[in-house]
Amino acid sequence: MRKPQDIVGILKAAGESTRLRILALLAQGELSVKDLTEILDQSQPRVSRHLKLLADAEMVTRHAEGAWAYFRLNREAASGALNDWIVSHIDADATALRGDRDKLAALRAMQRQRAADFFSTIAGDWDRLRSLHVPEAAVEEAILAAVGGEVESFLDLGTGTGRMLELLAGHYRRAVGLDSSREMLALARAKLDAEQIDHAQVRLGDITDLADHAGSADLVMLHQVLHYFDDPGVPLGRAGACLRPGGRIVVVDFAPHDHEFLRSEQAHRRLGLSDQQMEVWGRNAGLDIHHARQFPPRAEDGLTVCLWVLAQAA
Numbered sequence: 001m002r003k004p005q006d007i008v009g010i011l012k013a014a015g016e017s018t019r020l021r022i023l024a025l026l027a028q029g030e031l032s033v034k035d036l037t038e039i040l041d042q043s044q045p046r047v048s049r050h051l052k053l054l055a056d057a058e059m060v061t062r063h064a065e066g067a068w069a070y071f072r073l074n075r076e077a078a079s080g081a082l083n084d085w086i087v088s089h090i091d092a093d094a095t096a097l098r099g100d101r102d103k104l105a106a107l108r109a110m111q112r113q114r115a116a117d118f119f120s121t122i123a124g125d126w127d128r129l130r131s132l133h134v135p136e137a138a139v140e141e142a143i144l145a146a147v148g149g150e151v152e153s154f155l156d157l158g159t160g161t162g163r164m165l166e167l168l169a170g171h172y173r174r175a176v177g178l179d180s181s182r183e184m185l186a187l188a189r190a191k192l193d194a195e196q197i198d199h200a201q202v203r204l205g206d207i208t209d210l211a212d213h214a215g216s217a218d219l220v221m222l223h224q225v226l227h228y229f230d231d232p233g234v235p236l237g238r239a240g241a242c243l244r245p246g247g248r249i250v251v252v253d254f255a256p257h258d259h260e261f262l263r264s265e266q267a268h269r270r271l272g273l274s275d276q277q278m279e280v281w282g283r284n285a286g287l288d289i290h291h292a293r294q295f296p297p298r299a300e301d302g303l304t305v306c307l308w309v310l311a312q313a314a
């Protein structure tokens with residue numbers, strides 16, 4: 001039960017048109033203050049004030065990451081029920097909301113393009129870059145152990161140069177690697193040819209649009225991919241929808257860090273992912289974490305790598 005003054009606080013927080021627009025936007029996924037400022041075309045202090053009011057009323061949760069802060073709709077606190085009501089009753093076609101949605105889509109397209117440009121530039125160097133500062137051999141050994149025996153169908157999301165298709169070649173009967181970078185895929189194809197891996201193929205595609213792969217995979221891999229998304233819960237949810245009954249998702253990514261330059265210079269959007277975040281994103285996608293492990297960096301300035309195995313919740 002909530003005190004009457006708390007309920008007044010929640011209703012006041014929701015009862016303002018910009019804050020309603022913010023709630024409607026966050027219903028589509030996590031957004032940074034920077035994103036919201038651009039979409040709403042309001043000053044950053046103003047947007048931050050709205051967000052503070054919403055956070056104080058527990059309508060949104062805040063996650064600070066280096067110089068940025070990300071916000072998501074709180075579906076769990078008492079105010080979660082009000083959020084659900086607002087999101088399901090608000091007319092999504094109202095002019096202001098449609099405008100916000102279009103701006104968000106344009107912003108995401110621009111961010112995707114930036115990442116694609118980055119990957120087209122570094123594709124030739126990726127196999128060297130990917131192993132820098134991370135305990136790669138230990139991680140790959142743990143991936144092999146987590147996968148265990150042979151699976152029928154493997155889907156490698158954000159396959160890049162196809163390293164996971166190569167590493168796991170003896171563990172699947174057939175595999176598809178998806179990536180949005182033609183340059184990365186050209187290298188992946190060359191690698192599969194050179195290694196004579198003919199039971200895997202790679203395709204150009206966006207991993208937030210996986211309708212063609214629904215219910216198709218026993219094993220889905222997201223290896224060093226989720227940190228390129230503002231809301232890693234979106235690709236994780238799409239990955240979940242690709243699982244066959246009993247299937248698993250292996251996620252390998254960085255633990256939270258403060259290497260801000262990875263954002264400005266290497267197209268990262270998130271500065272690592274925490275166990276708690278993975279749990280929330282998993283829960284929202286109907287997935288449980290079955291196994292989690294951390295690999296400390298080899299060098300002092302290196303990054304901790306995490307491996308999570310998720311499966312459909314019982």
Ligand SMILES: C[S@@+](CC[C@H](N)C(=O)[O-])C[C@H]1O[C@@H](n2cnc3c(N)ncnc32)[C@H](O)[C@@H]1O
Pocket residue numbers: 112115116119130157158159160161162163164178179180181184205206207208222223224225228
């Ligand atoms: C850091 S690389 C990792 C590649 C590979 N998994 C590995 O570990 O070597 C991230 C890859 O994700 C791809 N990627 C990023 N956003 C994507 C999207 N929306 N759809 C498909 N691929 C995407 C990039 O093109 C890039 O090849």
